[in-house]
Amino acid sequence: MESRRLKLGVKTLRKDAVANTKSLFANLVTIKYSTRQLYWCKNMQSTMQVLQIADEYIKKHPLELLSRIDLEGQTIWIKRRPPSKRTRWHRLASLLTYVIPIATFYPTVVTDKSDSLIQEAERLRLFATKGLPVPDVVASTSHYIITSDVGLNLQQLAEQITDREERVALFEKAMSALVNLHQANLCHGRPSLRDMTLQNGTVFLIDLEENPVAVMSLAQAQARDIWLFFCSVARYCKQDYSVLAHLFQIYANNASPATMAALRQMVLVIKPVRIISEYLLAAVKSRDLRNAVQANKMLEKCLKKSKC
Structure with a gap:
């Protein structure tokens, strides 16, 4: 009887030791990744494996900011970002704020790369909770995010x-x-065609690192969405800008009065600059400038006819 009790005691000690070892290992893993600021993951075990693969890939390709990896039949994207993504549009917007004190023109780029990545991951998750089509965030750290x-x-x-x-x-x-996004009381921030994708007939929204509502009203941010989207589409109109009028009607039929008012204000403020720029196009060979001129010109016409 005594030996039997002794055996049971040994088994209990073994179980406790195994449990303590597992707990210690789990704590070590948590500590390891908390120092790298692991903000969110879906499945801890599989995410740890993905993070290890991502770390190894980044070591081999340190200059790649956007990397595609095929992993067990699934494709994931590793996205990193340099300290600043200030573009010509952001620099122009910074200058315009001194001349035109309207929040619509305030630059919204995040200059800190870790803040930018964290903000994008948070916005992707927010959009997903609203039922909007966005990539799944597999994992996010202060150094990179991994998406589907x-x-x-x-x-x-x-x-x-x-x-x-x-x-x-x-x-x-x-x-x-964009209509669905705005009806969910959200905005994109930079909805050019390259910041949307198509999969199985559904348009997905990507690259959500900018959050305009931090510096302007939702209506102004949505108005800016439309203006930037029109500039992007104008590139493919091939002198037939009637497609912009068609797209405007789709949006106007579903837009809020506040957004339409903000769009009208933005377009009218830009109009004098558009007129001057139109005369400069012969001398300045800039496709971006031409697209912006044609987009604003068509919006002027559409808003003049619109009852919104």
Whole structure:
């Protein structure tokens, strides 16, 4: 009897030792990744494996900011970011704020790369809770985020499509995606065609690192969304800008009065600059400038006819 009790005691000690070892290992893993600021993950075990793969890949490709990896039949994207993503638009917006004190023109780029990545991961999760089509965030750290694959971006598709009607149908899908986004009381921040993708007939929203509502009202942010989207689409109009009028009507039929008022204000403020720029186009060979001029010009016409 005594020996039996002794055996049971040994078994109990072994179980406790195993449990303590597992607990210690789990704590070590948590400590290891908390120092790297692991903000969120879906499945801890699988995410740890993905993070290890991501770390190894980044060591081998230190200069890649966006990397695609095929992992066990699934495609994931590793996204990193340099300290600042200030573009010509952001620099121009900074200058305009001194001349035109309207919040719509305030720059919204996040200059700190860790804040930018954290903010994008948080916005992706927020959009997902609203039922909006966005990539799944597999994991996010202060150094990179890992997301699921959601197809080709619309800019790539627009360049591949040669049929006008097919291209217009693609733009309609993108416009409808923006309508749904705005009706959810959200904004994109930089909704160019390259910041949307298409997968299985659904338009997904990507690259959400900018959050305009931090410096302007939601209506102003949504108005800016539309203006930037029109500039992006104008690139593919090939002198036939009637497609912009068609897209405007789709949006106007579903837009809030506040957003339409903010869009009207923005377009009218830009109009004098547009008129001057239009005369400069012959001397300045800038496709971005031409797209902005044509987008604002068409919005001027559409808003003049609109009753919104």
